Structure formats: structure tokens, C-alpha cells
Amino acid sequence: MKDKMNIEFDNLEKDYKSLFEHSRVGIIYLDKVGDFTKVNNKFCEIVGYSKEELLKSNFSDITYKDDIDKSLILYNETQQKEDNSYTLEKRYIRKDQKIIWVEIFINHISDDNGKFLYTLGFITDISKRKSIQDTILEQTKTMQLYLDIVDVAIVVVNKQGNITLVNRKTCEILDHEEHSILGKNWFNNFVGKKDRQKEIFDFVNAINNKVDISEKIQYNVICSDDKERTILWRRRYIYDDKKTISGMISSGEDITELLKLEDDKKRNEKLLFHQAKLASMGEMLRNIAHQWRQPLSTISTAASGIKVQKEMGILKDEDFDLSLSAIVNMTQYLSQIINEFQSFFKTDDINTKFSNKELFFKVENFILNSFKSSNIDLKIKSDMEFNIKGPFHELIKVIITMLNNAKDAFSNKNIDNKIVFLESHIEEKFYTIYIKDNAGGVDENNIDRIFEPYFTTKHQSLGTGIGLFMAKDVIENRFQGKLEVFNEEITYKTDLRKGAVFKISIPKISI
Numbered sequence: 031m032k033d034k035m036n037i038e039f040d041n042l043e044k045d046y047k048s049l050f051e052h053s054r055v056g057i058i059y060l061d062k063v064g065d066f067t068k069v070n071n072k073f074c075e076i077v078g079y080s081k082e083e084l085l086k087s088n089f090s091d092i093t094y095k096d097d098i099d100k101s102l103i104l105y106n107e108t109q110q111k112e113d114n115s116y117t118l119e120k121r122y123i124r125k126d127q128k129i130i131w132v133e134i135f136i137n138h139i140s141d142d143n144g145k146f147l148y149t150l151g152f153i154t155d156i157s158k159r160k161s162i163q164d165t166i167l168e169q170t171k172t173m174q175l176y177l178d179i180v181d182v183a184i185v186v187v188n189k190q191g192n193i194t195l196v197n198r199k200t201c202e203i204l205d206h207e208e209h210s211i212l213g214k215n216w217f218n219n220f221v222g223k224k225d226r227q228k229e230i231f232d233f234v235n236a237i238n239n240k241v242d243i244s245e246k247i248q249y250n251v252i253c254s255d256d257k258e259r260t261i262l263w264r265r266r267y268i269y270d271d272k273k274t275i276s277g278m279i280s281s282g283e284d285i286t287e288l289l290k291l292e293d294d295k296k297r298n299e300k301l302l303f304h305q306a307k308l309a310s311m312g313e314m315l316r317n318i319a320h321q322w323r324q325p326l327s328t329i330s331t332a333a334s335g336i337k338v339q340k341e342m343g344i345l346k347d348e349d350f351d352l353s354l355s356a357i358v359n360m361t362q363y364l365s366q367i368i369n370e371f372q373s374f375f376k377t378d379d380i381n382t383k384f385s386n387k388e389l390f391f392k393v394e395n396f397i398l399n400s401f402k403s404s405n406i407d408l409k410i411k412s413d414m415e416f417n418i419k420g421p422f423h424e425l426i427k428v429i430i431t432m433l434n435n436a437k438d439a440f441s442n443k444n445i446d447n448k449i450v451f452l453e454s455h456i457e458e459k460f461y462t463i464y465i466k467d468n469a470g471g472v473d474e475n476n477i478d479r480i481f482e483p484y485f486t487t488k489h490q491s492l493g494t495g496i497g498l499f500m501a502k503d504v505i506e507n508r509f510q511g512k513l514e515v516f517n518e519e520i521t522y523k524t525d526l527r528k529g530a531v532f533k534i535s536i537p538k539i540s541i
Contacts, residue, residue, distance in 0.1 A: 054347070056132075056153035062146050064089045064105055076132065076155050078125035094121035094129055105136065109146055114138040119156065131160040158354050159336075165361050183261065183284070186268070187216045188277040189237050191230070203261070203284050205254040222250030222258045236267075237275055248285070259286040271330070329357050384422050386454040386461070387415050393429050393452070406437055406448040407522075413455050418536055420509045428501040432465045432532050435497065439469035439530065449522040460511075460535040468529040471517035480515055511536040 050057055056073030058066060066084045074081055077092055089105075090098050097120040108114050115137040121129050135152045183203050186195035193216050201208055204220060214220075217230045229249060245265060250258040261282040268277040336353050339345035390410050401408045418425070429452070436450045451466040472480060481502045505513040512535040520529040 056151075056155075058089075058151040058153065060089060060149040060151060062109070062149075064102070064149075067148065073153055076124075076130070076153060077122050078128075083125075092122050092124075094123055097121050105149075108136070109138050109149075114140070119160075130155060130157045132156060158351075162354055162357050162361075165358065183282040184279070185216060185282070186277060186279045189275060191215050191217050191233060194277065203253070203259060204251060220251050222252055225249035233278070236278075259284055260289055261285065271326075329361070333357065381420050382422050383417050383419050385415050385417050386412050386463070389418070389422070389425060389429070390452060390454070392426055393433070396426070397430055397433055401433075401437060401450065404437055404440070404448075406440060406450060408433075408450050408452065410452045412453070416454075416456055416461050418461060418509075419539065420536075421504075424504050424508055428504050428534070429463065429465065431497045431501050436465055436467040436469065436530070436532075439467055443469060445469075445527075447523045447525045449520070451520075457535075459538055461538060462536075463534040465532040465534075466518075466520055466529055468520040468522055468525065468527040471528040472515060472530045474517070477515060477517070481513070505534055505536075509536050 050070050053070055053072055056076050057070040058073055059068035061067055065088050069081055069084050074084065077084070079087075079092070084092075090102060093101050101118065101120055104116055104118060108116050115135070118134050118136070119131065120134065121131055123129055133154045133156045137150050139147045139150060141147055181199060183200040184195070184197040185193060185200055187193055193212055193214055196208060196211050201211065204211065211220075217226055217233065221229050246263070247265065248260060248262050250260050252258055262285045263280045263282040265278055265280045267275050268279055270276040333353070336345065336350060339349060390412060394408075394410060398408060433450060433452065440448050447468070449468050451464065453464045453466070455462045455464070481498050502513045505511045513532065514535075515530060515532050517528055518531050519526055
């Protein structure tokens with residue numbers, strides 16, 4: 031019997047040694063002061079030192095200097111406590127002087143009398159995870175920076191109406207610090223008393239019944255001195271990955287002073303130009319929301335998957351690396367979207383050479399998801415590649431303005447097979463760009479006035495009448511070209527319907 035027990039003990043000891051040496055997690059034994067007494071191969075691999083070198087060292091010798099004090103305090107204090115284990119994220123300095131992040135689980139082992147015997151530690155290299163977290167944090171800071179640069183107020187609320195994000199401009203208007211705004215209910219704390227009940231009713235009704243919110247609305251907000259300022263808002267729903275409404279994003283412009291000068295034509299013109307700028311911002315926010323939804327869902331799914339697998343103890347290295355790669359790719363894509371967003375609102379005074387295909391590629395990136403969400407097909411076609419010289423971003427804005435007009439032309443029209451064509455051609459002395467839709471065309475009584483400032487055929491919630499006027503100004507004065515509109519019969523699939531055609535003609539010049 032004794033021989034059998036000895037054999038079983040020997041086998042158990044062999045199994046332990048095999049597990050210790052071949053573990054995919056670093057394992058260490060420490061004495062009371064933190065000197066290494068035993069280390070496995072994985073730990074040596076993590077820190078780059080040999081066993082012989084480590085067994086002559088204290089854990090503080092390879093700990094990053096800023097983490098030493100915290101590590102020592104925790105190590106010494108927990109030896110005296112009943113709960114004598116803890117988890118810590120800290121940095122080590124490898125033998126090659128590279129800094130790595132690790133997650134350490136420490137457990138102090140004592141005998142039955144409470145006398146310290148040794149400390150057992152399990153170490154996991156989390157440098158990749160930390161790098162991803164830093165990347166996401168940096169992207170978040172960058173996004174906040176760009177939102178702060180925008181000269182309109184931006185407010186994001188959840189479905190309860192509580193504020194989850196504001197930008198610098200919002201803080202300026204309300205005269206509050208960001209920390210005193212976040213988490214509060216927007217309607218109860220910042221919407222003017224005169225408008226509060228109506229805005230609460232409309233918001234709750236929109237969230238619960240999924241009805242359309244007013245895209246453009248004006249109401250007063252309460253500032254720190256209890257005075258009210260009038261804001262012109264553009265609003266859009268925010269959806270989660272299950273396509274359920276999770277909140278609302280609003281961009282607003284303070285028009286208090288402009289309203290006071292409403293009778294002055296010049297001041298009124300400035301207001302309308304600002305409204306056009308705000309309309310452009312609203313469209314871009316909507317496009318960004320569409321562009322970000324899938325990448326954010328992918329990041330969330332990958333991160334939560336890693337967490338669940340780790341908690342269940344089934345996380346594999348290949349699954350971990352695959353999820354981290356997906357997160358890195360998505361954060362890079364989000365960064366690209368931010369850069370596109372930034373460039374869109376630059377004032378472009380520089381004439382550059384660009385191709386029609388490059389132009390259409392940029393336009394498609396900004397607008398395609400918005401068309402898909404409205405169930406409108408967008409067909410882009412270029413017969414031949416050619417180069418144009420002029421302010422690149424100004425032409426992008428012109429085309430997006432007309433594409434948005436074409437999209438808005440389908441509003442409140444219950445028709446099938448909705449289509450917008452974006453085409454480019456070479457015609458005699460001109461490069462031409464066409465924007466065509468099959469929404470019914472422009473009323474012949476209004477077609478000669480469509481480029482006049484302040485003239486609009488839309489409902490006031492959709493337009494100010496300044497967009498096409500500005501587009502014509504850019505084409506004629508910045509590109510020495512021509513912008514015209516006419517109606518024609520548009521065939522798409524099985525339908526033949528009248529539609530509006532906008533034609534941009536840009537003279538061929540030597541480049």
C-alpha cells in the first residue's frame with residue numbers, strides 16, 4: 031500500500047512539474063520579501079531573462095519604476111490580511127529594455143497557524159490588449175477633439191433623455207463645465223420652460239412609438255444665469271446593433287443674436303447661410319452614424335467575446351489575436367472616417383488636380399449609407415477618367431448638396447424603384463457631371479427660380495433655399511463652369527417617370 035501511494039505521489043509530482051514547465055501562463059514563486067525562488071519557462075519568455083538570472087533577483091528589480099511603490103505596498107500589506115490574494119496590472123522591463131504590460135494574480139500561502147510559507151503568482155502578458163485599449167482611447171480623444179472644433183453645439187442623449195456626450199460649443203452656450211452637464215436629463219435641466227413639456231412629449235412619443243422626429247426644430251435652452259438662448263437644432267436617432275433606437279444626437283446653432291436682427295436683410299442672409307452650414311452638418315452626422323454603426327458593433331462583439339471566453343477559461347491565443355486584429359482594423363477604419371469628416375468642413379481655397387473617379391469615390395463614402403437607409407438606389411457611373419483642377423472639397427460639397435436635394439425630393443412620396451444617378455462624361459469642350467432622379471421632376475412654374483437665394487420648394491423643415499444658390503456660385507465663380515437644371519423622363523427597372531436633372535459643366539483646361 032505504501033509503495034502504491036509513493037508511486038501515485040511520484041506521478042502527481044511529475045504531472046505538476048510538467049504543468050509548471052509547459053504552462054502557457056507565467057508561474058512564479060516568491061519569498062516573503064519578493065525574491066524569486068522558482069519560475070517557469072513561460073515567465074522567462076515573457077520577461078526575457080533566464081531562470082538563473084531571475085532566481086538572483088527580486089520582482090521589484092524588473093518592475094517598471096513608476097509601478098514599484100504600488101507593487102511593494104500591495105505585496106507586503108496583503109501578507110497580513112485574511113484576504114491574502116489580489117490581481118494587479120503593472121509593467122515589467124524586459125531584459126531587452128522593452129516595457130511590457132502584464133496581469134498578475136498573487137496568492138500568499140500560509141500554514142495552518144497562519145505562518146507565511148511562500149507566494150504563488152500567475153502572470154499573463156497583456157501588452158496587446160493594452161495597446162488596443164490605448165488606441166481606442168486615443169481615437170476617442172481624437173473624435174472628441176474634432177467635435178470640439180466644430181462651431182455648433184452637439185448633444186447626445188440616451189433613450190431616457192440623459193446626456194451622454196456634449197462638445198465644447200455646448201458648454202460655451204450653456205456656460206457650464208462638461209462634468210456638470212453629463213448624466214443630467216437634458217429636458218428637465220436645460221430645455222426652456224416654455225418648450226419643455228412639448229419637447230418631452232415629442233421625444234418620448236418618438237422613442238416609444240418609433241415615429242419620425244422633427245429633423246429641424248427651434249427652442250430655447252437655459253444657461254447658468256437662468257437666461258435663455260434660442261438654438262436651431264438638427265436631430266437624428268441613434269440605433270444599437272439590433273436596430274433599436276438607443277438615443278438621439280442633435281447638432282444646434284445658437285441663433286439668439288441673429289433672431290434679434292431678423293429684420294435686417296444682411297443679417298438675415300447670414301442666418302440663412304449658417305442654416306445651410308448646419309444642414310450640411312446634420313447630413314454629415316447622419317452619414318457618420320451609418321458609417322460607425324457596424325465598426326462599433328464589431329469592436330463591441332470582439333471585446334465582449336474575449337471577456338466571456340477569459341471568464342470561462344476557454345480563451346485561446348488564436349481567438350485572442352483574431353479578435354484584437356478585428357478591433358485594430360475597425361479602429362483604423364473609424365480613424366479614416368474622422369479624417370474624412372474633418373476634411374469635408376475645411377474651407378478649400380487651394381486649386382488642386384483631381385480625377386472624376388477620385389471625386390466620385392469621396393462622394394460615395396460620404397453619402398452611400400444615407401441613401402441605403404432611405405431605400406434609394408444610387409448608381410455611379412464614369413464613362414472615362416479625366417482630371418479637373420479647382421477646389422476639390424468645394425466640388426464635393428456641391429455634389430453632396432444636389433444629391434441630398436435629390437434624396438429629399440422622394441420625401442413623403444410612396445413610390446417604388448427610387449433611383450438617383452451620378453454620372454460623368456466628356457462632352458466637346460466640357461467635362462460634365464449629371465445628377466438625375468426619378469422623383470417627379472421640378473415644377474415648371476418654379477424651375478427658372480430654383481437657383482435664386484432663399485427660394486425653396488421644400489418644407490421649411492428640410493431646406494433654407496440657400497444650398498443650390500451656393501452650389502451655383504461655386505461652379506460659376508470657382509470653376510468658371512455652368513450649373514443648370516431641367517426635367518426629363520428617367521427609366522429605371524420597369525418604371526418610366528419624370529425626374530430632375532442637374533448638369534454641371536466644367537471647361538476643359540490644360541493641367
